Amino acid sequence: MTFRWLCGVLRVRGKTDLLLVFLFAAGFAALPVFALLPSLWGFAAASAVTYAVDEVLHTRAPAFVRRLAALQLTRTMRFAVRTVMLLALAERMGAPEAVLVAALAVFSVHFGMVIMYTAVHHAIRRRRTLSVVVRNLDMSGAGIQQSPPALLYRRFLRKLLHLDVPAHAGLLAALAAGAWQSAGIGFALTAGLAVAAVAALLGQLRRARRMPPDAEVIAELNRQLAGYRPEVALYFSFASVSRDFMYQVNMWIETLEQLDRRPLIILRERASFRYLGRTSIPVVCVPKADDVAQLELPELRVVLYPGNAGKNVHMLRVAEAKHVFIGHGDSDKLASSNRVSKVYDEIWVAGRAGRDRYQRVRHAISDSAIVEVGRPQLSSIRLHADHVPGPVPTVLYAPTWEGWSDDDCHTSLIPMGVPLVEKLLAENVRVLYKPHPLTGKRSRVAAEADRAVRELLRADNERRDARDAQEAEAAIAAARPRLAEIQARLGELSGRLTGDDAQQVRDARIPVRDGEAEWHELRAEWHRLFWQSRGPVRHQVILKQLPTLYECFDQADVLVSDVSSVVADFVASLKPYVLTNANDLPDEDFRAAYTTAGGAYLLDRACTRLPEILDSVRAPGRDPMAPERRVLKEYVLGPDRPTSMERFNTAVNVLAEKATAEQAERLGEGEVQRVVVGA
Template structure:
């Protein structure tokens, strides 16, 4: 317990990292001791230890490094301390005054050139910050200089600091040998290489001064948009920008690409822009509200919102367009029937369940503003009748996260996640564990439960003798990485900063969509084939997709969330966690998706009986309820969801066009 508490305080992951931290601290504590004794061998060993542990901790324990920075023990300060201790050692060993003076001058010059380099680097970076970033528009006419080479530009401080190694090594070698030549050679290398790097970066600064100004950038983007003439916009913003939220946009991309009208995607945070999936649709990322008003979007008739966020008001003020909340999944959470949705012209839901959910919010949303459009994204989900079971039942456990506050905490991880996994392992099933991307972001208890579940699955894999599967996984890793690299390339994820992204933006070849689908299918095939049929899997990244996990599973265990509503499309058995042990009737009345679910109590006593529905399908009493619930939650199968969604877009766009024409007539009159 003491070690765990200490790891928490120091922000390290385990005993290995804790040992590195202790060695790191011992090394720095030993430097002044060995410098004053003096002990040349001891100092050399301590200095080498601090170099190595400092570097390793940056990659293994970034939380600890950030904790040091909050205590003002920054990396430059640590390097400066080591340098001062080296000079003290040289003085104690009676090094010549000339060597000491030259050493002091060299280290001072090195730090001075680092400050110059940092100032120039910041100046270049500021000049390369543009008011927007785009994808899938041809920006080749903009005269944007290339990004400085990665050797000069990326992680520059780390590289510059380590240029003191020749000087340190040379001075130590001179102290060992009793001469000066090693010291002067090391000094020359440190100063020479640092000076060359600074001069090279100054040359890059001259190029950066030729960056186009804001008006030029907007003029070119608006010219491209005028040629494309967008009619439908998907607008997305989220305050806590990260890849965790981009699924809310990515799930709608294929639907947008099939519309009759021309779509455009508008994002507000550059951090989220990096994780956008492949699409040929033009994408514009505009962080500032004033800049958003500069975009030429006069032809946009319908704006779609997959999320409720404060920055939505910057687009809602466009009165000429119709604004629609489409959400990012139907669920029984309060977020799926938020009174804030009243600000939109219409709210599009999957089926009758969504309409009823909003009608329960009295005096907030009118029934005429709700349109049932289905869930076009669910077409990749295979039906229960098409599923071929393996030797072991496959249970997908996909808990939701802890929410923004305790009031909306629906996750089962904290009250019952660990015992649930323990009981599943005792039932001899295969577990696919896919937690919500935000799991543990707010709650330390949820993070701890998540970590313990992963450890339980890892340990059980070892007991099952999954060494053969692990070998297959390792063998397939290079191919998966190769496919992922090509997928990133097709998605338009170029390396470099915002200016480099804008410089490389081009209109994509729509034929690449076929290659994209083939590669994703191959990625999933290789992934699942190499995992074998008994190995548990922890899914934390965007691939494999949630829907592909659905297709692998025989049964789902989840919490109240949109995951359950989507899984209903498969007609497979599913389980809702009833962590508060509400009476069954009360729980089913509160949550629509519970109508076709098995309910799992907090102690998981019902689990063996529930799993019988998978082992012996004829004993599945909830199958009829699931069929009825599917149409209620997701709408009818005919016409298809895509047809209904496309019709809703066309109808609302035509209404917006009529109102614009009427407004023009009224103004003329």
């Protein structure tokens, strides 16, 4: 418990990171001690430790570094402390006054250049911040200037502060030798390099001043959109861009690419591009509402909204288009039958269950506004009949997050997550743990439970691998280079561009479709290699985009989850699943309240039913909820024929034609009015 508490407080992930934090703290604590003793070699060793560990922590434990910054122990402050301690050491060891004055002057110049460089860098960034970010449209005609060289522009503070190393090393060498030439060389290198860096960046500032104004960039974007003539737009905004919320968009990309009509993706937060998946669809990010109004989309007929957000109103103003809430999965949460949905022309749900859900707000939502379109994303999910079990049952535990308020809190992590996983481990099953991306965002208790579950799985892996630990680690290590190579190539094929926003817009081009087959082959190879290297019995904590949720579905024999869209999607597999009943409602009441509970095994808060449930799904032919799941699948997700993709495409076409007809009618009425007024 103390270990987990320490990791939570310090924002580190494990023993190695915790050891690095202790080394970091010990190194800085030792600096004043060795400076005052004085001990040259002790100081040199402590200084080297602080330099090295500081860099490693930036890579391994960025959350700890951010915690230091919140306590005003920024990187710049840490460098300043090291410099002050060095000057104290030099004074205690009797360095000549001239050397001390020169050292103070050089370090002052160095920090002055750091301040000036930072100011110039910020000026360049402001000039290179465009009103739009674009992908998959040819923006070469916008006249955007080339980004400054990465050496000068990226991670500049880290590089610039480290220019003090020659001065530090030179002064330490001079103190050791008792001759001061090395100090002079080090001082000259530090001051000269700092001044040269500022001069080089000032040259880049001159180029940044030639950046085109926002009006010209938007004009070029509108010219490109006029050539593409988008008819359908997926519009997405979400306030929490610090987490991967783009799954709400990514799940719809392949569906959009198969439409008969030309699609466009409109995003509102710049950070969204970080998580956007591969697509050949033009993507436009427009952070400001005023700039959204500048987009010229005369042929746009249907706008699709995967989420309810305040910024949706900036697009809802487009009267020529029909506006549709498609959501990001059907669930029994209140968000899936929200009164806010009344602002849309239509609400598209997967099946009859979604339509019935909106009866909760029957006075707000008209039944005629609801269209059943299925879930096109689920076509690739492997059915229960095609699943090959492993040597031990695989349980996918995918709890939802704690919600924006206690009224919307459905997560099982807080009341029962830790005992649930402990009892799963006692049942000798393999656990795949995939928490919601926002887990712990609002609740510290949820974050602590999440860390505790991860630690339980890590410890049980160590116990299971006690005999074959070296072999298991060797398999993972052997697969790691190829996995990294595949991910790098997937990044290239995804259309993700390097550089700042302006550079990405400058480099944006219309994509070629040649890499589509390679993309799917590499994704399949990545998943195959990942699961093979992990083996059939090791627990896995799944936090990144790969492996995907649906790949985890294919690996699992049974799902344990909360009231969420994950359950509705899992129903497509016809595999057994368990819903957590953390409030211990009577079974009849729970099934009446939540549609997806109709085909579920219900798990009480104390998890006393868990062994019985696992026995039911382990033995062939015993699974008593199988008939209920078959009925529920069609109720929740709609019929198998016509396919979801066909129904979704038809719904888009019908609504687009309706919007076109209404616009023609309005134009006709306007022409009649003009004739009457003219007469």
